[in-house]
Structure formats: structure tokens, C-alpha cells
Amino acid sequence: MSTFSLDPGADQLAVRDWLHGFAADVMRPAAAEWDEREETPWPIIQEAAKIGIYSLDFYAQQYFDPSGVGIPIAMEELFWGDAGLGLAIVGTTLAAVAVLANGTDEQIGTWAPQMFGTPEDVKVAAFCSSEPDAGSDVSALRTRAVYDEAKDEWVINGTKTWATNGGIAAVHVVVATVDPALGARGQASFVVPPGTPGLSQGQKFKKHGIRASHTAEVVLDSVRVPGSCLLGGKEKLDERLARAREGTRKGSGKNAAMATFEASRPAVGAQAIGIARAAYEVALDYAKTRVQFGRPIIDNQGVAFTLADMKTRIDASRLLVWRASWMAANNQPFTSAEGSMSKLYAGETAKWVTAQAMQILGGNGFTREYPVERMHRDSAIYSIFEGTSEIQRLVIARTISGLPIR
Numbered sequence: 355m356s357t358f359s360l361d362p363g364a365d366q367l368a369v370r371d372w373l374h375g376f377a378a379d380v381m382r383p384a385a386a387e388w389d390e391r392e393e394t395p396w397p398i399i400q401e402a403a404k405i406g407i408y409s410l411d412f413y414a415q416q417y418f419d420p421s422g423v424g425i426p427i428a429m430e431e432l433f434w435g436d437a438g439l440g441l442a443i444v445g446t447t448l449a450a451v452a453v454l455a456n457g458t459d460e461q462i463g464t465w466a467p468q469m470f471g472t473p474e475d476v477k478v479a480a481f482c483s484s485e486p487d488a489g490s491d492v493s494a495l496r497t498r499a500v501y502d503e504a505k506d507e508w509v510i511n512g513t514k515t516w517a518t519n520g521g522i523a524a525v526h527v528v529v530a531t532v533d534p535a536l537g538a539r540g541q542a543s544f545v546v547p548p549g550t551p552g553l554s555q556g557q558k559f560k561k562h563g564i565r566a567s568h569t570a571e572v573v574l575d576s577v578r579v580p581g582s583c584l585l586g587g588k589e590k591l592d593e594r595l596a597r598a599r600e601g602t603r604k605g606s607g608k609n610a611a612m613a614t615f616e617a618s619r620p621a622v623g624a625q626a627i628g629i630a631r632a633a634y635e636v637a638l639d640y641a642k643t644r645v646q647f648g649r650p651i652i653d654n655q656g657v658a659f660t661l662a663d664m665k666t667r668i669d670a671s672r673l674l675v676w677r678a679s680w681m682a683a684n685n686q687p688f689t690s691a692e693g694s695m696s697k698l699y700a701g702e703t704a705k706w707v708t709a710q711a712m713q714i715l716g717g718n719g720f721t722r723e724y725p726v727e728r729m730h731r732d733s734a735i736y737s738i739f740e741g742t743s744e745i746q747r748l749v750i751a752r753t754i755s756g757l758p759i760r
């Protein structure tokens with residue numbers, strides 16, 4: 355087990371500084387423009403690819419960092435730069451992690467590189483789970499995958515929604531039900547390779563925040579994928595389905611899925627921290643320089659104490675995120691749903707901190723002349739995606755009580 359340390363090593367600090375430079379020099383100057391354009395910022399993704407920030411190697415290196423804090427440090431720095439551009443850059447990792455968590459070595463080797471493309475020809479990937487009638491309730495998925503034994507192909511039909519990079523991705527990872535009677539335990543994940551007929555983009559959503567990140571419906575109309583695109587393989591799926599039909603809980607998919615969520619949620623919490631830290635810094639600077647009643651506004655406890663609370667909540671969020679990330683990297687059991695806890699607290703903190711920052715900037719905070727207005731809009735997604743705040747509380751409450759709280 356790697357020792358937990360709050361003092362990142364020289365390598366991690368070097369990565370942080372490198373990402374900080376990219377966030378400050380490339381992302382920040384471009385953030386307002388891409389927010390207004392509400393389009394995928396391909397040139398920024400390409401710049402990130404050229405220097406290795408948008409690459410499988412980079413994320414794999416951070417993902418397998420034994421201390422666990424490689425990913426949170428990277429996420430915080432990029433999202434400090436800008437959340438919309440940040441999500442455009444890291445959205446692919448959602449799909450990559452699904453393949454890493456569920457795929458065979460061969461599937462990882464085949465699909466993960468195609469998700470990123472090359473610096474000359476960058477690609478993105480999409481993870482498609484949510485559906486119009488299955489958001490928080492993932493067991494209600496209707497997208498159906500049926501096995502065509504004669505051809506060793508899976509035929510997928512359904513409509514996905516809210517997919518980050520949906521329709522513009524080279525590789526889509528689609529969660530579908532293979533046995534609806536089994537609910538979440540009857541589901542499997544499939545890779546839909548680039549250019550597969552039958553997959554198309556539906557509506558692209560116009561959003562309140564993170565507008566540089568593409569979010570759309572994905573329609574799957576008799577999409578046929580080779581048997582080899584079932585993540586984990588057919589043998590493993592058949593074993594899992596047989597166990598689920600027998601009703602045995604031993605080795606059930608439930609705990610595995612739960613552990614995956616607990617491990618991935620801190621990374622999303624770290625993104626929220628990046629936004630909160632950025633807004634806090636703007637507000638602190640502003641409070642020191644804005645003069646009203648003949649003194650800087652920070653001279654008023656009403657303003658200074660707010661800044662004290664902002665900083666305290668940001669640091670508390672980071673401690674929760676780092677703890678959960680360390681636990682995930684070291685296979686510690688999440689006995690209190692510490693991953694969900696970290697995402698809940700960091701997400702709510704980002705919303706609260708950015709709202710306070712707007713207040714401290716007064717009228718300026720409400721305009722697009724200053725970035726806190728955008729940061730506030732961007733932060734709002736952090737109590738919604740990757741499990742809403744209510745769902746995080748549900749998971750924590752069930753975990754600490756052992757009761758089926760509804």
C-alpha cells in the first residue's frame with residue numbers, strides 16, 4: 355500500500371505546474387470565446403494533444419499513480435483553467451475508464467488509443483448510459499442488445515441522452531440491457547466502433563454552463579457490432595447473468611459497479627474544486643482592491659468571513675477528494691461511501707463558492723466582463739451529473755446505515 359501523503363512528490367508537482375501553465379496560457383484566454391460559441395473546441399483539444407495533455411499515455415500514467423492523487427491534481431488544474439474547455443479535453447476519459455474497468459486487455463489495447471486519435475488527427479470518445487427515462491435510475495435502461503449467434507454480432511436499439519461527445523465521438527461506449535428482467539444486473543457495455551452504421555446524433559443540447567463541452571442524444575437504430583465489442587467478453591457476461599438469475603449475491607455486479615463509482619466520483623469532485631478555486635481567487639483579489647466607504651471591501655468582516663469560509667470549504671473538499679482517491683488506488687473498502695461523499699461536498703462547494711464570488715464582485719460579478727459569472731454557470735452541473743447530490747446522499751445514507759433508504 356502506498357503511504358498517504360498530503361505532500362505531493364516532485365513528479366506530481368511538476369505535472370501540476372505543467373498543467374497550470376497550459377490552463378493559464380491556453381485555456382483561460384480562450385474560455386469566454388468557446389463558452390459563447392457553444393461548439394467543440396477542436397483547436398484547444400489539438401493543442402492539448404500536441405503537448406501530451408490529451409493522450410492515453412498521460413491519463414493512464416495519472417490513473418495508475420499509486421498515491422491516487424495524480425488524477426485529482428490534473429483535474430483540478432485543468433478545470434481551474436476553464437470547466438467547459440476542461441470537459442472538452444477530459445470527456446473522453448469517461449469512456450476510456452469504462453473500457454479500462456470492464457474490458458479485456460485486448461479490448462483496452464484496441465479501443466483506448468482510438469478514443470484519443472493522434473495529435474494530427476484528434477478524436478474524442480463518448481460514454482452513453484443515460485436515457486430519457488433512465489437518469490438517476492440506471493436500472494431502468496431500455497436500450498436493448500440482442501445477440502445474433504449465427505453472425506456473432508450484437509444488435510443494439512435504443513436512444514441515449516445527455517452523452518458528452520455523443521455523436522461526434524469516434525468510439526462510443528454504450529450501456530444496454532441484455533436481460534431486462536434482471537434490471538441493472540442484466541446490463542452490459544459495448545464498444546461501437548467508428549463509422550458503425552445505425553448510430554447517429556440526435557438533438558444537441560444548448561446548456562446553462564460547460565457550453566464548450568458537447569452534450570447530445572445518441573440514436574442507435576439496429577446498430578450491429580462484432581461479438582468482440584462486448585466489454586469483458588461473452589463468457590464472463592453469461593456467467594454473470596447465470597449468477598443473477600440464480601439470485602446469488604456472491605460476486606454480483608452490484609458491488610463491482612458501486613466500487614467503480616466510488617473510484618471515479620472523486621475525479622469529478624476535483625473538477626469542481628478547480629472551478630471553486632478559480633472563483634475564490636478572483637473574489638479575493640477583487641475584495642482587496644475594490645474600495646467602498648473609503649476602504650477595501652475586504653476590510654468588512656461580512657466580506658472577509660465569506661472568503662474565509664470559501665477557502666475552508668475548498669480545502670475541505672480537496673481533503674475529501676484526495677482521501678477517496680487514495681482509497682481507490684489502494685483498494686480500501688468504501689465503508690462510508692467516501693467517493694460519493696467527496697463528489698457531493700466538492701460539487702455543492704463549487705456552486706456555493708461561485709455564488710459567493712459573484713456577490714463579492716457586485717454588479718461586475720453579474721456580467722460577462724468577469725469570469726465568475728461563467729464559473730457559476732459551469733459549477734451548476736456538479737450537483738447533477740455523475741450522480742445528483744440527492745443520489746450521492748442516498749448512497750452515503752444506505753452505506754452508513756446498511757438500510758435500503760428510499
Ligand SMILES: Cc1cc2nc3c(=O)[nH]c(=O)nc-3n(C[C@H](O)[C@H](O)[C@H](O)COP(=O)(O)OP(=O)(O)OC[C@H]3O[C@@H](n4cnc5c(N)ncnc54)[C@H](O)[C@@H]3O)c2cc1C
Pocket residue numbers: 448480481482483484486488489490491515516517518519561564569735738739740741742743744745748760
Ligand atoms: C451536461 C451533462 C453531461 C452529461 N454527460 C453524461 C454522459 O457523458 N454520459 C451519460 O450516460 N450521462 C451523462 N449525463 C447524464 C447525467 O448523469 C444525468 O443527468 C443525471 O444522472 C441525472 O439524471 P436525470 O437528468 O434524468 O434526472 P432525474 O433522475 O430525473 O432526477 C431529477 C431530480 O430528481 C431527483 N431524484 C431522482 N431520484 C431520486 C431519489 N431516489 N431520491 C431523491 N431524489 C431523487 C434528482 O436528484 C434530481 O434532482 C450528463 C448530463 C448533463 C446535464
